[in-house]
Amino acid sequence: MSIYNKINAGFGLGTSEPITSGIEDVVYIFNQDDITLTYDAANPLIITGLTAVGSAKVYKFEGTNNSFNTMSKLAKTQVGPRYTEEIDFNIAGLSVDVKAQLMAMGYGRVRAIAVNNYKDSDSAIELFGAVNGLIVTEAERNAADETLDGGYKIKLTNPDKLKEPYPPRAVSIASGSGSATYASTLAALEALAA
Template sequence: MPIYNKITAGFALGAASPITSGLEDVIYIFNEGDIALTFDTTNPLIVTGLTAVTDALVYKFTGTNNSFNSISKLTKTQVGPRYTEEIDFNIAGLSTEIKTQLMAMGYGRVRAITVNNYKSGDSAIELFGAVNGLILSEAERNAAEESIEGGYKLKLTNPDKLKEPFPPRAVSIAPQSGTATYASTLAALEALTV
């Protein structure tokens, strides 16, 4: 009887491109049902397409000074490994428009795309919440917090009891003709952005 999953490759950290921590100060968020995902037919860890359903958009949040962070944690369950995904970010503001968006992220499910500082691998751009989506699990505002000038500290994470079956997916989108690159993937994201 064959094993369900087998190790098929090794890896080594190269001196030519050492690993770099952190995310760029940008995150792309969209409603779970608004953007259809296309996966690589041979590797389900790679998203090869994002298609807007009707007039849906991807919303771009920008920050400064490393204000975004992502975490993926493996959890062993009775049916196999599952992953808890989290994204922490700040919003410098407290308008009613911001509060409306916070409420929408708390009740609805979203997906999020981050851009890693480390660009040498094929996961420079990653999708979180591919299967079960993410919800706003924390929204904290301390008016006296000087580091974010009284804005909101937010956390997106998987809904209760709905961990992801895969780690964050790599996003790699090819242009109309040619192969996928970092630039072509960012261009595809920006084309869907408000």
């Protein structure tokens, strides 16, 4: 019996640990083909492992003052529900290296991992673009924009006509022989970070 055909649980509003909006000012981004994903055998909404292909790395993008945001939106299609996934962030830079990274994310597909401000959930850390990847669909720079000091506003989202079949996946990676925790998942990400 698939968990996607029938509901199998209920939920209530959190009173002891109310939900908190937003994500931390960090996003981990990697090329779609550089890191192999391992899924939980009983639940494909959970990623239990990230394995680098060769010497591939995960790249860490850091921001400040809530400069990153994620969004997942359900779209009903003729073949079933699909999800549009987006990550918005700002880049406070204008170097040729920044421009080269923007071009690479516009042509190649990447996946991204965000860390939610709400930590009391098994989805505290989420992966976007698991199946179809993400590309830069907007890279806007207004030199006079004082809020970004002339930097770039970036939007990563699914390529045209390639929405995701599931909502963002939870990333939950165990350490060695222990069980998966928030700390062990972050440690696994940092171990792959360049």
